[in-house]
Amino acid sequence: MSCDKTEETEVDPLAATQSKNFGTDPSSCEIIEFDEYSPTEASRGAITTVYSQNTPVRVAAHYRLSNGGYAEQNTALLFDTSAPDRKNQQFRTPSPAAMRPMGQVLSVGSSNGKTTSLYTKGSRIEMDFSAMGSINLKGLHVLDISEEEAGSRLELLDKDGNLLKTMELPVTGAYGATRLRVDTPGVVKLRVVFGNESSRSGGGAIDVIEFCREEI
Template sequence: MKKFTLRSVCVFAFGFVLMGCEKDNDSATPFAANDTKNFGTSPTSCEIIEFDGYNDIVTGGGAVTTVYSEGTPVRISAQLRSARGNNIDTERGVYLNNNAAVLYNTSQPDNRNKNYRTPNNNAIRPMGNVLTVGRQQGNSTAIYNKGSRLEMDFSEMGTITLNGIHVLDIEQNEADSKLDLIDKNGKIIKTFNLPVTGAYGATRLNTEETPGVAKIRVTFGGEGTSNGSGAIDVIEFCRD
């Protein structure tokens, strides 16, 4: 269970990212165990972004900056929530400027988080690399659990229709974590609460085939608090 500020794990570029668990949440879709490549995804999805295709992921300064889908870049950034210093976006909380988007390899958990190895009771499939928020420290990654936000910018595709997104490691005390879908003018189209998966669990959030999305923003933990972590994977969408 997450009772500490930073979690150190080694990052490798392999593994399998599709996963699932059943949750009592209207926005969380239980997974059917068929077709391993598309396990737990909508058959209407035209493209799926996952984070095991190392050659399609660009990093800078230890942080993930870009992932490619069918040759088109999707820009990625993340910020740590902080009570002081170098803050941005004070209307939605105090965040540090530096990009803190990192990969976490759930196939190689560290000793402190050995129960993150999948499959487990709350994540019935292996998950491989997932996208989260933290700091790169040499050959390892420290995951931040004091609150953060993560953004994926699809504007170089124009806009997309978002079908679903897989959510990991949201505990009950992080139930106020959320997903904002944002249009090309920066207006929030829809907001979804992230489903509680339990420690190291995973499930699919059904985003109701929402069109006109230029950016998604995931906030881990409630704004104004010093609590919250998690991860995302398997972004399902079609270009508008």
């Protein structure tokens, strides 16, 4: 049975540190950070899979269309905030708005190898954990949600596709970052929707996906 319940956002602020695990729940069993410890696969320039402890997590991202639907083409993109290209110099971590170094983050857009176009007209990202069974999602880091993109949200789905929980994403400010505490068991898929779905605006990124696998 679907349970469409919007819960109050719980945000953990970041502070200046270079520690890899700073700003994470110490009880998290695995953390996906889109780095050398979380290898990825791509097809036609889009990220399709990220691995955590050798188990695949399927990834997809899609542009929002003018009719409110979503394009079929996968446009999941890794953007390196430690070495942004000339077009996106302000999206850098650590920074006053995002003190924790993030490195590569998962976003939506395209790249030609030299410059990156981050999509800001509404989109969504999905991560499918079904190869693990289900997980207890502890939290994730949210980046670059401006005031104009308030109403962006996280949706958590179970193995039958039922909605377990909806959480509004915190407004981080342009190029900012913060941790969203989730603490939800039974998750098989997470979906991040950037911007209000009634509009053609919205962009952002996610990183530091913290979770524990649940016993089958």
